[in-house]
Amino acid sequence: MAKTDYAALAPQLLDKVGGEANIRSMSHCATRLRLVLVDESKAATEEIKGLPGVVTVVQAAGQYQVVIGNDVPVVFEELGRLTSAATGQEDAGGGGGNLFDRFIKVVSALINPVVWTLAGAGLIKAFLSLSVTLHWLSEGSTTYTILYAAGDSALYFLPILLAITSARHFKANEITAVALAGALVYPDIVALNDAGTAVTFAGIPVVMTSYASSLVPIIVAVWVQSHLQRALTRILPSAVRNFSVPLLVLLIMVPLTLITVGPLTTAASDGIASAMNALFETVPWLAGAVMGAFWQVFVMFGVHWGLVPVMLAQYNDPGYSLMAGPIFPAVLAQAAATLGVMIRTRNAKMRQLAGPASLSGFLAGITEPAIYGVNLPLKRPFLYGCVGGAVGGIIVAAGGGATDSFVFPSLIGIPALLNYGNLALTFVGMVVAVVISLSLTLALGFKDPAEVEPAGASDSVQAPDAEPTVTLGSPLAGRAVPLEQVTDPVFSSGALGNGVGITPAGEGSLRIVAPASGTLVTAMDSGHAYGIRTDDGVELLIHIGLDTVELGGKGFSPAVTAGQRVDRGDLLTEVDLGVLRAEHKDPTTILVVTNTASLAGVVPVVSGSVEPGDVVVEIDH
Structure with missing residues (x-):
């Protein structure tokens, strides 16, 4: 073939x-x-x-x-x-999906192209911090400065990197988007923020904030840019369009972003800082829970910059920062969740990313590769990290754990915790955070991402010792019908291969089981379709209902993930027939052999009522 x-x-x-x-x-x-x-x-x-x-x-x-x-x-x-x-x-x-799911999908899509660079840069910073701690390098040396720039540039200029991926995603001009992001981290703009003096634009007050390493502001800005760009392209005459569109986009978007995003971020930062100060004074354990659970969320939206000045002021008076203590379990918990992903995942690319991302989180507190590349796209590990961070934060705050200098919360930064608070509780809090998030990730798991196989990998190649697949069992209880009676023309025409349709019996919950043993090469996010390759190379597609992809997983409860081994009769998913009927979806399930052409014969057995496992297809090699 x-x-x-x-x-x-x-x-x-x-x-x-x-x-x-x-x-x-x-x-x-x-x-x-x-x-x-x-x-x-x-x-x-x-x-x-x-x-x-x-x-x-x-x-x-x-x-x-x-x-x-x-x-x-x-x-x-x-x-x-x-x-x-x-x-x-x-x-x-x-x-x-809900708004949060859609946000996660967009962020994951935008960060994915740069996450490997972030992971590599994070490791540079991790080992650089280790070198300073072990006195191999001095922070004042030019060697340190050069290496720090190599490790920090990708993170510091993250808005510029995201401008490229955001422009591709939202179909905006990439070069204009980079210029927009560059303005946010332009040295003179950064200096205005650092100076703390009043800033105006055409008489309009501009509340300055730091956009370095930020994520959300540039994504929103490029999204707005894409709409503005398309509107200007329609309006402006072609004779001046090439230069006038980027000219107007930059003239509008740079001030607009600084005028709107800055105040929103600053207001959120100030509000969070005030609330955290009040909590640490009145209910320290609750403050520790909030810091431990939500510190990474604060970082993601850039509002953590409002907390950093408070911590720096606390190092002068009273000489230590209680607010910084619970950040350690927050960071270590996310690194531990990433470690759990590395151990549990069957996706080779995810494992390769999770390893260095976890290491940079543990050693140097650089969690961006772990958060954006691993935990947040998988969702559950991120939540496990928040839970572990919350519990650890409670323990650290209850013991009065605090830092006496500004360090990245990490294993290397632990010496900053040694002079204040109950040291035993501080260490217990960090260990508990790691144990909880790691244990939750390993025990409860996550939906493992499927790996795309190389072209041609699905061609039928029989393993030397594989038992031939001679029959396929029905994946559900119902009535077997000839494929040509299925209303979908792609299936009924046999274009995807020979097989059968099965109309389900009864109402309520429906169990869909594997018709043969093999490797699950496809498991759609929507839960409506599964592809199995048997050991001898027979390729099967189980498609549950017609146009059920449009439900986005509603009514489906998958029990398997792509890449795992299934045996004949193993549960693939449970389906709520009531949901399918309420959404006016035909519940007929299709079983086809997609590589029919490479086999000697694929013969449907249409014998009326069938139970799960009853023979519905005979195969001749």
């Missing part, structure tokens, strides 16, 4: 759908590339159907669906290299 060159297919496909300008959004489900086109008439549908690797094209529900099969993630990844329209696996309408 000839392998498809998906790297060659992607540019052809992009060209024939009308180019990047004709793509409003792009996502994929288990077998289909789902495009929302500006003008579907510009797509050369018949030519696309003839491309190698394309099964067929379906135009339905406002989407231009290019059916690829199991290797659709590979095509999607290749297209992502050519266009900024990619948004990932499809969920509820391509943009489902």
Whole structure:
């Protein structure tokens, strides 16, 4: 069976759908590339159907669906290299989930291209801090200055890096976005913030704040820029558009960002600082819980800068900062959660990232790679870290743990904690934070991200000692029907392979089980589709309901994740049929052998009512 060159297919496909300008959004489900086109008439549908690797094209529900099969993630990844329209696996309408989920997805998408650089830079700072502690280097040496710049530049100028990824994501001009971000960290602007003097713009007061290492301000600014840019492009005449659009964008966006974001951030920072001061004076243990749980959240939104001046003032009077003590368990807890991800994950790329990210967090307190690259995208580890930080913060605050100098909260910074408070409780608090977050990550786990396999990896290659797969069991209880009776034309035509449809019996909760033993190569985020490759190379797709991808996981309770081994009869997911019917979704489940063409025979067994495990397909190798 000839392998498809998906790297060659992607540019052809992009060209024939009308180019990047004709793509409003792009996502994929288990077998289909789902495009929302500006003008579907510009797509050369018949030519696309003839491309190698394309099964067929379906135009339905406002989407231009290019059916690829199991290797659709590979095509999607290749297209992502050519266009900024990619948004990932499809969920509820391509943009489902609550506001927090959507925010996390956007932040993850924007930070992912730079997270490896942050991880490497974080390790430089970690080992540099270790070198100073062990007196291998002096902070006053030029060698230290050069190495510190190498390790700190990616973090300090994070807004500029995010300007690039944000511009690609929101389809704004990258160079203009970089200029916008550069203005926020421009030396003279930084000096205005450091000077603390009154700043105005055309008579409008400007509340200054630090944008170095910040995350949210530039993302919001570039999002606004993208809308402003498109509006100006429509309005301005072509003769002056090339220079006038970036001119007006910068003239508007730089002052607007400084005027709006600065006051909002400063107000939030001042409010948090005042509240924390009051809590430490009245209810120290509660203050420790808040600092331990939410310090990383403060950092993410840049409002922690309001707390730093308070801590610095406390080092002068009374000579120590109680506010800084609970930050240690907060940071160490997130590093421990990242360590837990490294131990538990089956995703090789995630493990490679989590290792150095955890190390830089433990040693130097540099948690950006851990937070943005690992814990926050996975969500649960971030919450586990917050829980561990909260408990540890309570213990440290209860013991009066405090620092007498400004250091990064880390293992290397522990000497700053030795002179104030109950030292035993301080160390217990840090250890408890690490143990809780690590234990929660290992015990409760997280949804492991699937790895995209190389093109052609799904071709049928039988393992030398693999037992041949001769039958497939029904994944659910119901009534087996011929595939041609399924209302979806892609499945009913047999374009994806031979198989059967099963209409579920009864109401309420429905169990979907594995029809054969093998490796779970696909498990959609929406929970509606699973791909299994058996040991002898038979490739199966279990698609639960029709158009159920649009539910975004509503009604589905997955029990497995991509990459794990499943045995015949193992539970894949539970489905609430009531939800599917309430949303007017056909609950018919499809079982197809997607590499039918490479097998001698795939024969459906349609015998009416079936129970889970009953033979519904016979296979001849």
